[in-house]
Amino acid sequence: MKIAEALLLRSDQQKKLASLKQRINANVLVQDGDEPSEDPNELIKQVFALIQESNQLICRIHLTNAQAKLDDGKTLLSLLSLRDNYAEQHKILIDAIANTHREPDRYSAREIKWQKVIPVSSLQKQADDISAKIRDLNIKIQAANWQIDLVE
Numbered sequence: 001m002k003i004a005e006a007l008l009l010r011s012d013q014q015k016k017l018a019s020l021k022q023r024i025n026a027n028v029l030v031q032d033g034d035e036p037s038e039d040p041n042e043l044i045k046q047v048f049a050l051i052q053e054s055n056q057l058i059c060r061i062h063l064t065n066a067q068a069k070l071d072d073g074k075t076l077l078s079l080l081s082l083r084d085n086y087a088e089q090h091k092i093l094i095d096a097i098a099n100t101h102r103e104p105d106r107y108s109a110r111e112i113k114w115q116k117v118i119p120v121s122s123l124q125k126q127a128d129d130i131s132a133k134i135r136d137l138n139i140k141i142q143a144a145n146w147q148i149d150l151v152e
Helices: 003-027 040-067 076-098 120-145
Strands: none
Touching: 003 040, 003 120, 040 076, 076 120
């Protein structure tokens, strides 16, 4: 199995877990005299089994990411960490851009005026540059995910 397939399987497991949790919550309480449409104890057993299976898959994915080397000698894990780093930088810049817009506050007859201390265009340029780096990394990561076999 390739990493990409394992990631798709993990995604399916997460969706199934969410569904099972909803079904459990929908069946743990019924009106007196009624029966639940599904046995919550059985659903809980299914959730626990799926969590165990998912945990094993996630461990294999992480181990593969740590061991898999790309053509340039870097591990897949180092690319994933770099992408996370860029994503955090991008979020900080986007938040800063969003905070440069503020409605005027009126506390008295005179209005409090706000002044930007950094040009938004500069922040936006940095955010756009980081977005391009993230896209390039995502392409590399996706390509590698379809080539690298999952560790057993």
